[in-house]
Amino acid sequence: MSATVDTALDNNTQSDHEHHGPAKGIARWLFTTNHKDIGSMYLWFSFAMFLLGGCMALTIRAELFQPGLQLIEPEFFNQMTTLHGLIMVFGAVMPAFVGLANWLIPMMVGAPDMALPRMNNWSFWILPFAFALLVSTLFMEGGAPNFGWTFYAPLSTTYAPDTVTYFIFGVHMMGVSSIMGAINVIATILNMRAPGMTLMKMPLFVWTWLITAFLLIAVMPVLAGVVTMMLMDVHFGTSFFNAAGGGDPVMFQHIFWFFGHPEVYIMILPAFGVVSQIIPTFSRKPLFGYHSMVYAVGSIAILSFIVWAHHMFTVGMPLFGELFFMYATMLIAVPTGVKVFNWIATMFRGSLTFEAPMLFSIAFVVLFTIGGFSGLMLAIAPSDFQYHDTYFVVAHFHYVLVPGAIFGIFAAVYYWLPKWCGNMYDEALAKWHFWLSFVGMNLAFFPMHFLGLAGMPRRIPDYALQFADFNSISTVGAFLFGATQLLFLYLVIKTIRSGEKATDQVWEGAEGLEWTIPSPAPYHTFSTPPEVK
Amino acid sequence: MRSRLVYRALSLLLSAIYAADVSAEYGLNMPRGVTEVSQSVYDLHMTIFWICVVIGVVVFGVMFYSIFKHRKSKGAVASQFHESTTVEVLWTIVPAIILVAMAWPATTTLIQMYDTSDSDVDIKVTGYQWKWRYEYLGEGVDFFSNLSTPKEEIYNTKAKNENYLLEVDNELVVPINKKIRFLITANDVIHSWWVPDFAVKKDAIPGFINESWTRIPEPGIYRGQCTELCGKDHGFMPVVVRAVEQEEYDAWLLAKQEEAKAAAELAKLTFTLEEQMKRGEEVYNTNCAACHQANGAGIPPAFPALKGSEIAVGPVEKHLEVVVNGVQGTAMQAYGSQLNDVDMAAVITYERNAWGNDTGDNISAKDIVEYKQK
Numbered sequence: 001m002s003a004t005v006d007t008a009l010d011n012n013t014q015s016d017h018e019h020h021g022p023a024k025g026i027a028r029w030l031f032t033t034n035h036k037d038i039g040s041m042y043l044w045f046s047f048a049m050f051l052l053g054g055c056m057a058l059t060i061r062a063e064l065f066q067p068g069l070q071l072i073e074p075e076f077f078n079q080m081t082t083l084h085g086l087i088m089v090f091g092a093v094m095p096a097f098v099g100l101a102n103w104l105i106p107m108m109v110g111a112p113d114m115a116l117p118r119m120n121n122w123s124f125w126i127l128p129f130a131f132a133l134l135v136s137t138l139f140m141e142g143g144a145p146n147f148g149w150t151f152y153a154p155l156s157t158t159y160a161p162d163t164v165t166y167f168i169f170g171v172h173m174m175g176v177s178s179i180m181g182a183i184n185v186i187a188t189i190l191n192m193r194a195p196g197m198t199l200m201k202m203p204l205f206v207w208t209w210l211i212t213a214f215l216l217i218a219v220m221p222v223l224a225g226v227v228t229m230m231l232m233d234v235h236f237g238t239s240f241f242n243a244a245g246g247g248d249p250v251m252f253q254h255i256f257w258f259f260g261h262p263e264v265y266i267m268i269l270p271a272f273g274v275v276s277q278i279i280p281t282f283s284r285k286p287l288f289g290y291h292s293m294v295y296a297v298g299s300i301a302i303l304s305f306i307v308w309a310h311h312m313f314t315v316g317m318p319l320f321g322e323l324f325f326m327y328a329t330m331l332i333a334v335p336t337g338v339k340v341f342n343w344i345a346t347m348f349r350g351s352l353t354f355e356a357p358m359l360f361s362i363a364f365v366v367l368f369t370i371g372g373f374s375g376l377m378l379a380i381a382p383s384d385f386q387y388h389d390t391y392f393v394v395a396h397f398h399y400v401l402v403p404g405a406i407f408g409i410f411a412a413v414y415y416w417l418p419k420w421c422g423n424m425y426d427e428a429l430a431k432w433h434f435w436l437s438f439v440g441m442n443l444a445f446f447p448m449h450f451l452g453l454a455g456m457p458r459r460i461p462d463y464a465l466q467f468a469d470f471n472s473i474s475t476v477g478a479f480l481f482g483a484t485q486l487l488f489l490y491l492v493i494k495t496i497r498s499g500e501k502a503t504d505q506v507w508e509g510a511e512g513l514e515w516t517i518p519s520p521a522p523y524h525t526f527s528t529p530p531e532v533k
Numbered sequence: 534m535r536s537r538l539v540y541r542a543l544s545l546l547l548s549a550i551y552a553a554d555v556s557a558e559y560g561l562n563m564p565r566g567v568t569e570v571s572q573s574v575y576d577l578h579m580t581i582f583w584i585c586v587v588i589g590v591v592v593f594g595v596m597f598y599s600i601f602k603h604r605k606s607k608g609a610v611a612s613q614f615h616e617s618t619t620v621e622v623l624w625t626i627v628p629a630i631i632l633v634a635m636a637w638p639a640t641t642t643l644i645q646m647y648d649t650s651d652s653d654v655d656i657k658v659t660g661y662q663w664k665w666r667y668e669y670l671g672e673g674v675d676f677f678s679n680l681s682t683p684k685e686e687i688y689n690t691k692a693k694n695e696n697y698l699l700e701v702d703n704e705l706v707v708p709i710n711k712k713i714r715f716l717i718t719a720n721d722v723i724h725s726w727w728v729p730d731f732a733v734k735k736d737a738i739p740g741f742i743n744e745s746w747t748r749i750p751e752p753g754i755y756r757g758q759c760t761e762l763c764g765k766d767h768g769f770m771p772v773v774v775r776a777v778e779q780e781e782y783d784a785w786l787l788a789k790q791e792e793a794k795a796a797a798e799l800a801k802l803t804f805t806l807e808e809q810m811k812r813g814e815e816v817y818n819t820n821c822a823a824c825h826q827a828n829g830a831g832i833p834p835a836f837p838a839l840k841g842s843e844i845a846v847g848p849v850e851k852h853l854e855v856v857v858n859g860v861q862g863t864a865m866q867a868y869g870s871q872l873n874d875v876d877m878a879a880v881i882t883y884e885r886n887a888w889g890n891d892t893g894d895n896i897s898a899k900d901i902v903e904y905k906q907k
Contacts (some may be wrong), residue, residue, distance in 0.1 A: 067697065068689040074765045075832060142834050148762045154739065155722040155764060158862055159662075161835060202872055243740020249723060250738060284605070286615040313737045314725060317744035319647045323640060331633045341624045344592060347599045351611040366593060373585035380635070382642040385734045386563055389710070389725060389760040453730045454560030457760040460768030462687060464698045466560055487551045 021523055030125075030153050033117035034523065035102045038124050040420075042099030043413070045127060047489070049091030050406075052135070054482050061444070061478040064471050069462055077461035078146035079138065080381050085149025086167075089267065090174045091131050093401065096409045097270040098123075101209050103420065104112045106519065107514035108203045108475075109358045110194025112348045115187035123180035130173035137163035148459060149257040150260070153241035153252040157233040164234060167228045175220045182216035185209055195512070196397035196532035200294070203512050204287065208273030208422065211301045215262045218305075223259040224251065250315050257308035265304045267296060268400060274337060275361045277512070279343050282358035283350030284509040289342040296335035296342075303332045313384045322381050322433060329379035333372065340369055355507075360411035363403055363438055363500030375450065383520075388518025389459075392452025402481075403438075410437070410488070418506045422520030423499030429491045436484040445479025544665035564729050567755070568747050571732035573642045581635060588631075646732075649744040650715030654707065660717075660724030660737035660759065662864055663766035663823060664872075667705050670716075674789045677871060678703045679819050680769045681818075684827070687769075698768070699756040702819070704775040709749050717743045721811065721866065725761035728772055736761055749776040764864070766823050800898035806886065809895055813883025816876045826866060829888040830889045840888040849885075849894060853904045856881055869905060874898040 022028045022037065033036060059080050063071050072080070102120065106113055114120045137144040142161035154166060189210045193202070202210075229252075232238040239245025241252045280287045287293065309317060309325040317325075343365050352358070374396040376385050387393060410433075418424050431459040447470035452458075456467045463471065501520070513532070517525050565575045593736065603609040648740060657668040661677075668675040678701045685691035687698075694700075694733035705715050717726050719737035727734040731747040749755075757772040777785070804812070821839075825831045827842035839845045844852050856877065878898045885892045 059647065067693060069687055071688065073832075074768065075835075077833075078762070078765065078767075096608050146764075152723055152762070155762065159722050159764060159864060175826060243738075249740065266603065266814065279848045283612060289617075289621055290615070292621045314734050315738065316741065319644065322647075326643075327636060330636060333632060334628050337628045338625055340592065344596045344599070345620070346615075347596060348603070349609075349614075350599065350603050351605040351609045352603050354607045364597075365596070369589065369592065373589065376576065376583050377583060380577055380581055380639045382574050382646060382732075383581065384638055385646070385732055386574055386578065386729060388734060391547050395758065416594040450561045453563040455564070455757070457727070457768070459762045460758075462698060462768050463694060 005406055006453055011339055031121070032398045033121050035106050035114045035120065036521065036523065039099045039102030039118050041124055042095045042102060046092050046099060049087050049131065049420060051485065053087035053092055054485065056080045056087070058478060060084065060483050061475040063461055065475040066472065067463055067465055067468050074461045075143065075146065079144040081459055082145045082148050086134065093267045093405045094178065095127060100270065100412050102283050104416065104514060105188055105206055105209060105521035107525055108210050108531065109189060109197055110513050110526050111188060111192035112524060112527050114184050115192055116184045119180050120184055123177045123184065126173050126177040127258045127469050130170045130177065133166050134170035136287050137166050150256060152228065153249050157230050157241055160234065165231065166513040168231050171227045172224055173223045178216050179220050182213035185213040194532050195525070201532065204276035204293055207274035207453060208269040211297050212266050212269045215266050215301055215304065219259040222255060222350065226255045226259065238265045253315060254309065257311045260311065261308040262304045267283060267405045271364065271405050272297060274408045274412040275343065275364050278357045278361045278411055279346050279511040282353050282355060283347050283505050285346060285350040288345035288365065292338055293342055296338045299335040300332060303328065307332060310379060314388050315379050325378060326381040330376065333376050336372055340365060341488060355427060357411045357415035357430070360407045360414065364411065367399055367403030371396055371404060374399065383427050387452060389457055390452035391448040391456045394458050395445050395448035402441050402445065417495055418502035419514060419519050419521055421496045422502055423495050424502050425491060425495040425499060429487065433484060433488050433491060437481055440481030440484055444474050444481055447474045543899050566730040566732055567751055568731050568749060570646055571730060572854060574732040577639055577642055584631060584635065649714050649746045651712060652746060654713045655716060656713060657716045658726050658737065660719035660726065661761065661866060662721050662764050663770040665770065665772060672786060673793065674786060676703050678705065680771060684832055697750060699771045699773065701771055701773045704773045706775045706777060706785050707749065708779045709752055709776050712746060712748050714744060714746045717745060722763045723761050724763045727760045728755050728757035728774055730755045752776050752778060797871045803897055805851060806882065806895045808884040809879045810886060811881035812876065815878040816872065817883050820868070821880065828892065839884050841890060844890040845884050845890050849896065852881060852885065853897060857904065874901040877901045
């Protein structure tokens with residue numbers, strides 16, 4: 001591998017820096033400012049968190065396999081649901097997309113690296129410490145945070161375990177990391193595009209990330225603000241969220257969801273971008289409606305700021321508030337629909353093949369749309385009174401996050417892995433990974449729709465007897481899905497170590513600057529900017 | 534060997550799906566409920582569901598047509614069209630029209646749900662960790678409703694009954710065909726009061742009073758649960774409503790009022806330590822055991838042990854203070870307003886003498902009254 005890097009370097013770099021290749025040993029990873037190294041670290045970190053959060057999910061599902069308490073106590077169950085949510089959102093999905101951004105954005109816009117390489121290193125290295133802080137609470141007196149990933153006050157303030165302070169500092173660190181990552185992405189995209197790469201020529205992945213980065217900068221400070229107010233309530237005697245002291249527990253929810261709703265788009269927009277790269281490649285046809293795709297992402301991002309209270313239809317808002325948030329939420333279905341229609345129009349009358357990236361992308365479109373449908377149902381405020389805080393909601397957001405965000409990440413890894421490491425992955429194994437994930441995921445999450453409609457509240461460690469069958473099925477599916485991810489790990493390691501050599505273009509229909517450089521991508525690319533026509 | 538395994542897995546899966554399918558009681562869909570509101574909510578739910586199904590069939594239909602017809606392996610050659618403003622405008626406008634059509638009935642139903650005026654019966658519902666309190670405003674009836682499923686069923690040492698986790702000691706009793714207004718609040722953290730058959734779900738928020746209402750057309754028992762994570766026993770605080778004819782309701786109300794009077798009478802009597810321990814154990818298991826555990830060991834540090842604790846074997850005054858007024862900033866509630874004086878005396882006596890805490894103290898209802906008056 002190092003031989004390839006060296007020759008590639010000779011071919012590609014005309015710069016006269018003294019240190020071209022990566023440093024040796026651990027120092028390479030600790031001090032690197034190379035976007036590819038940092039991208040890889042983000043992806044590996046994210047996968048580790050994915051497995052850890054997954055183990056917590058399996059603990060939850062194991063307890064819910066049958067009615068009654070068998071394995072764990074309710075107290076610990078709540079710690080598992082809380083950490084599972086936090087780790088998956090902040091540890092698995094978000095870093096994975098930042099990792100993809102690091103690897104791909106410079107290569108896609110023809111830049112030599114990210115705009116702010118040292119900050120890039122720092123924004124990654126904060127993360128392991130943030131999560132060490134968060135996970136260490138499991139071993140402390142009083143146990144880990146147990147108030148759900150939405151940490152509603154006053155359960156998370158007056159009634160919280162002492163470890164809430166560690167949780168707050170953990171969230172602060174994650175926020176700092178995300179904001180720095182976002183600044184870096186914006187600076188890179190706006191300043192370092194190759195000559196001729198106008199905004200409306202950028203690949204959609206770059207567009208979606210640009211918009212995501214603005215969302216991050218807008219809402220992460222809001223999250224930091226709300227946890228700081230919690231910190232004040234817990235330690236300094238303020239009463240922001242304590243009604244007895246003149247505060248307002250509902251205000252917590254407004255502030256949280258002002259962060260929280262754009263956050264869900266932060267987790268899905270880059271996946272939209274990934275799928276918009278992959279579907280045209282394997283349809284051998286240009287993306288349909290590029291311009292409307294860009295406008296749709298922009299509209300979704302703007303609308304995401306005015307729909308937050310649809311998470312709070314049951315808190316007793318005035319009628320007018322309910323109506324406003326209901327209409328605004330329904331409106332989001334329009335640009336989202338446009339995106340789905342455009343993907344399908346791209347496939348229509350193409351010349352389709354079904355390699356792993358395409359399989360994951362097609363599953364993304366179908367299953368994300370199902371999640372979108374249940375989202376539309378949840379937007380209808382009167383019906384939401386029945387759905388709210390039941391397993392229907394759990395089904396909904398797992399349908400947009402698992403086959404949405406996570407399948408998007410899998411698709412991206414299969415699509416660009418040959419470019420990253422120079423070897424083709426094992427297509428047969430990848431198909432196994434896809435089909436087992438697909439079956440496992442649907443088995444795990446589809447029955448949750450039925451459970452929710454039939455009346456099972458979320459976040460309960462034990463349930464009434466009529467919910468028993470679907471819970472068992474769901475648990476079986478969850479274990480199938482979880483075990484399958486070890487196959488993915490094996491497959492990726494195998495591809496890095498060996499495999500058929502990949503060509504520069506890798507995929508027959510692939511277009512874009514990243515496919516013009518050698519596979520594996522040299523340590524430094526585009527030291528002289530390419531010309532984009 | 535492998536094929537046999539696959540076969541067995543498949544047949545297991547199929548039988549699971551089949552079992553779910555044949556038995557309606559497993560519930561695949563939202564209940565229609567019994568009230569006018571719940572039925573219009575159900576209709577809304579089904580309308581939007583079918584709209585989604587139709588859109589899904591069309592969209593996925595086109596997609597799967599492409600997947601089967603436009604394969605490279607079948608010799609499909611990609612056409613290169615990639616833009617059409619007409620189509621883009623069309624698939625922006627059409628969904629927007631569908632949404633407006635959907636927003637209309639949703640708005641009318643919501644307005645109906647929000648009209649809490651002209652109620653016949655007003656009931657204040659207060660969420661506590663982890664039970665509900667019901668106060669019939671103006672009637673002098675006020676009681677707590679606790680989960681009545683025994684621990685043995687939860688920990689699988691006894692067979693579970695059919696209403697497992699959906700049963701309480703004191704049901705909320707209401708008359709049929711009357712507009713009942715619920716004033717919903719909480720004492721500690723946020724809870725949420727939900728009865729699916731009425732389509733009533735409202736968050737119970739400390740410091741705020743939310744309103745909701747229902748009018749139940751037929752007698753019956755309706756079950757629901759708390760739907761906002763409220764701590765350890767969130768899954769163990771069900772809601773059970775018994776709707777009855779007006780006469781039965783009046784009789785029940787009267788009986789409840791008598792009961793309160795009888796309890797006040799009881800407070801004048803004195804009991805032996807043995808009688809106190811018996812009553813105290815019952816009160817303890819209903820109100821205290823969820824946190825402090827039946828054996829008094831607690832779940833430290835959040836829920837301290839009572840067995841051998843300074844509070845339980847130390848001065849009586851301090852013990853009374855903790856139980857009557859609660860401990861600020863912890864899950865320990867002020868039980869002074871929750872338990873009557875007889876039960877309060879019994880449970881404190883129990884805590885001071887059970888699990889080897891043999892202090893020998895026998896606290897009477899009179900002591901409680903005196904303490905409260907201080």
